[in-house]
Amino acid sequence: MRKYMTLMIAAALVPVLLAGTPAQAKKLNVVTTLTDLASIARSVGGEDVTVISLCPGTRDPHFMPAKPSLARKLGKADMLVYDGMELEIGWLPQLIEKARNPRVKPGARGDVDCSQAISNLLEVPAATVDRSEGDIHPLGNPHYTLDPRNAEAVADLLAERMSDLDPVHAQAFADRAAAFKAEIEKHLPGWVEMTAKARAHHVLIYHKHWTYLVDWLGLDKIGEIEHRPGITPSPRHVHEMMDKAKRLGDVVIIAATWDHLDAAKEVGKRSGAPLVVLPGHTGGTDGTDDYISFIDTICRSLGAATTQLQSLR
Amino acid sequence: MRHFIVTVVGACAAVLVATGPVGTAFAQASSTATGVSRLMNPAVSANALFLAQSSSDDDSYGENNIALQEAEMQFSAVVDPFWKANLIVAFHPPHHEEAAAKAEEHHAGFEVHLEEASLTSRSMPAGLGLRIGKFFLPFGKHAPLHTHQFPFVRAPLPLLAFLGDHGLTDVGAELSATVPAPWYSVAKVYGIDGGVAILDGEDRDLAYGGRLINLWDVSDNATLELGLSALTGPAGPGMRQLVYGADLTYKWSSGSLSHGPAVNWINEVVLPDPDGKVGNPVGAYSLVQYRFARNWWLGLGGGKVADTAPVEGFESVNLDADGLVDYSEFKANVTFTPSEFSDLRAEVSYAETDQDGYEDLRFSIQWNFTIGAHPAHLY
Numbered sequence: 001m002r003k004y005m006t007l008m009i010a011a012a013l014v015p016v017l018l019a020g021t022p023a024q025a026k027k028l029n030v031v032t033t034l035t036d037l038a039s040i041a042r043s044v045g046g047e048d049v050t051v052i053s054l055c056p057g058t059r060d061p062h063f064m065p066a067k068p069s070l071a072r073k074l075g076k077a078d079m080l081v082y083d084g085m086e087l088e089i090g091w092l093p094q095l096i097e098k099a100r101n102p103r104v105k106p107g108a109r110g111d112v113d114c115s116q117a118i119s120n121l122l123e124v125p126a127a128t129v130d131r132s133e134g135d136i137h138p139l140g141n142p143h144y145t146l147d148p149r150n151a152e153a154v155a156d157l158l159a160e161r162m163s164d165l166d167p168v169h170a171q172a173f174a175d176r177a178a179a180f181k182a183e184i185e186k187h188l189p190g191w192v193e194m195t196a197k198a199r200a201h202h203v204l205i206y207h208k209h210w211t212y213l214v215d216w217l218g219l220d221k222i223g224e225i226e227h228r229p230g231i232t233p234s235p236r237h238v239h240e241m242m243d244k245a246k247r248l249g250d251v252v253i254i255a256a257t258w259d260h261l262d263a264a265k266e267v268g269k270r271s272g273a274p275l276v277v278l279p280g281h282t283g284g285t286d287g288t289d290d291y292i293s294f295i296d297t298i299c300r301s302l303g304a305a306t307t308q309l310q311s312l313r
Numbered sequence: 314m315r316h317f318i319v320t321v322v323g324a325c326a327a328v329l330v331a332t333g334p335v336g337t338a339f340a341q342a343s344s345t346a347t348g349v350s351r352l353m354n355p356a357v358s359a360n361a362l363f364l365a366q367s368s369s370d371d372d373s374y375g376e377n378n379i380a381l382q383e384a385e386m387q388f389s390a391v392v393d394p395f396w397k398a399n400l401i402v403a404f405h406p407p408h409h410e411e412a413a414a415k416a417e418e419h420h421a422g423f424e425v426h427l428e429e430a431s432l433t434s435r436s437m438p439a440g441l442g443l444r445i446g447k448f449f450l451p452f453g454k455h456a457p458l459h460t461h462q463f464p465f466v467r468a469p470l471p472l473l474a475f476l477g478d479h480g481l482t483d484v485g486a487e488l489s490a491t492v493p494a495p496w497y498s499v500a501k502v503y504g505i506d507g508g509v510a511i512l513d514g515e516d517r518d519l520a521y522g523g524r525l526i527n528l529w530d531v532s533d534n535a536t537l538e539l540g541l542s543a544l545t546g547p548a549g550p551g552m553r554q555l556v557y558g559a560d561l562t563y564k565w566s567s568g569s570l571s572h573g574p575a576v577n578w579i580n581e582v583v584l585p586d587p588d589g590k591v592g593n594p595v596g597a598y599s600l601v602q603y604r605f606a607r608n609w610w611l612g613l614g615g616g617k618v619a620d621t622a623p624v625e626g627f628e629s630v631n632l633d634a635d636g637l638v639d640y641s642e643f644k645a646n647v648t649f650t651p652s653e654f655s656d657l658r659a660e661v662s663y664a665e666t667d668q669d670g671y672e673d674l675r676f677s678i679q680w681n682f683t684i685g686a687h688p689a690h691l692y
Contacts (some may be wrong), residue, residue, distance in 0.1 A: 056533065057570070058568055058569050059568055060571035062571070063571055063572065063651065065564070065566055065692060066689065066692045067528075067530065067692060068497045068499075068528050068536075068692055069496070069497045069528055069529075069530045069536065069538055071497070072491075072496075072497045075440065075491065089689070090653075090689050091689060093688070093689065094689050094691070096432075097397075100437070100441070100442060100491070101440075101442045102436060105435070131652070131654060134652075135653060135654075187660065230652060230653065231651065231652055232607055232608060232651070239482075251386075257569060258569060258570055258572060258573075260570070260571070260572065260607050265315040311315070
């Protein structure tokens with residue numbers, strides 16, 4: 001009897017002892033909300049971290065279902081990396097509450113709001129806003145990862161915060177962040193070159209998801225089809241956009257894979273503007289497995305669409 | 314004297330300069346001097362639910378009118394490092410004749426119902442969760458829903474029959490823990506005052522219950538949830554009420570289209586087992602909602618109940634049977650949701666019993682809006 005009792009106590013102690021293993025001895029468990037952030041975290045963390053994203057790149061991150069199974073993943077995280085600016089407000093607070101993980105609660109060391117690293121936030125309301133303008137983000141446009149220069153700022157922040165949690169690998173995190181930034185800098189001229197023809201045209205975007213891309217590449221945006229975020233565009237507005245595109249000519253329409261494309265297709269059909277459907281985030285389409293290839297795909301697709309438009313003229 | 318005047322004027326000038334625009338701005342931003350600050354205000358939201366209905370069986374005013382079904386105000390905030398608080402106040406027409414008379418007496422027309430006033434722990438060890446105060450009891454899938462979250466105008470028949478007509482909310486404490494399983498699993502146990510309609514709140518015997526939730530990802534875009542619930546408490550002198558429940562919910566939504574096709578399918582069985590029961594009372598329902606276009610949902614539902622007591626909405630049934638009476642309902646609706654913050658619903662429902670030839674065909678129009686910082690709904 002005593003032998004069995006001893007065995008049972010020993011078995012019960014094993015998980016306790018494992019739980020007590022120093023944090024430095026295991027990899028940092030990083031959970032991100034977006035696949036863009038997951039890719040940057042992998043670049044910075046390398047072999048010293050494990051990274052998963054809660055929202056797949058194919059889904060609109062505004063409307064990710066708050067599946068309790070995601071809370072289970074978050075419950076094991078050492079670090080929660082999120083976009084912020086209320087992009088994930090419809091689902092992340094619920095998951096944080098359900099996860100009951102003090103390491104990633106707001107204000108904890110593992111709580112990383114990447115928007116804190118961004119210095120050039122766009123469309124920050126200058127005055128009071130209300131929902132007559134649609135489901136707008138009162139803190140500004142949160143889709144800053146569509147500008148690769150912002151990805152560099154995020155990489156720096158992640159290196160700093162990973163180092164805080166795992167100081168043993170601080171130098172490795174800093175080196176990898178520098179390498180990621182160098183990789184971005186290496187690609188920047190090529191991406192700008194690829195989209196040179198697009199700058200000679202106008203662009204009509206479906207949703208404000210593309211605001212940072214437009215700003216970075218210096219594109220001439222003539223409007224949004226979904227002019228009030230989250231609200232189906234009215235037929236009147238669609239006609240206005242159609243007329244505008246027709247009048248100006250040389251217009252390219254940009255939408256994400258998850259958008260309802262009926263209105264965009266209608267505008268394209270009536271105005272002759274080509275519709276380019278782009279991945280909204282890393283992993284949104286084939287060949288966009290990491291952040292670099294994601295931005296690369298966007299720039300190539302835009303370049304191809306404008307070349308096609310020119311050949312039609 | 315002249316020196317004194319010059320000194321006073323100089324001092325006043327210094328004070329005016331010091332409390333100029335900068336001083337004013339500081340006073341507005343700071344609560345130190347004023348004792349008043351808006352910076353720590355809770356998130357506040359409100360919603361209102363209106364209902365227009367016409368019944369073929371019941372010709373009373375209450376069942377053939379346009380009315381405010383419910384208005385609700387919600388306040389949520391983190392209290393301190395240890396607790397988060399939630400307070401929900403609902404206003405609705407009286408549910409019972411006695412309450413209606415009382416409301417009439419006070420020229421009110423509405424009852425005020427404190428649905429929730431609870432504290433939820435933020436820092437319990439070992440993944441435990443603690444909730445204290447007044448809250449929706451975790452029984453089944455539908456009972457914890459607020460009225461504006463209902464997928465149909467009314468709660469399913471078995472819930473109206475066995476769990477009361479206005480949700481299960483009571484004062485007590487709930488402890489929850491994550492079950493170490495390979496899937497998402499949470500167990501909840503609670504002890505309550507016994508003030509819910511199906512229990513005898515004046516009896517000091519214990520009232521308590523529990524719920525086990527299991528959820529599996531059956532694909533990247535679909536989940537299956539199995540819940541088991543139980544609630545027991547005093548039900549009159551020397552008697553106890555005991556209710557069991559089981560629910561199975563399937564959810565799927567398109568992973569590639571924002572506001573694309575989606576399915577919510579809820580099935581639930583409620584089994585009351587009170588002392589001195591007659592026969593085997595039981596209730597079951599199935600509700601399915603399908604999003605067929607960006608802003609449109611289609612709903613279909615049905616339920617059956619075998620009970621000895623009159624059920625909410627069936628008051629005109631003449632209960633002359635010695636045993637159980639079978640109640641049935643079938644309903645269909647279409648809901649238009651132009652945004653996340655408002656919706657408009659049209660519903661037709663048919664109900665019948667096996668007694669007295671009772672039949673009721675009802676048409677309803679319901680509309681709902683939400684303003685303010687409303688927390689996201691439960692999955």
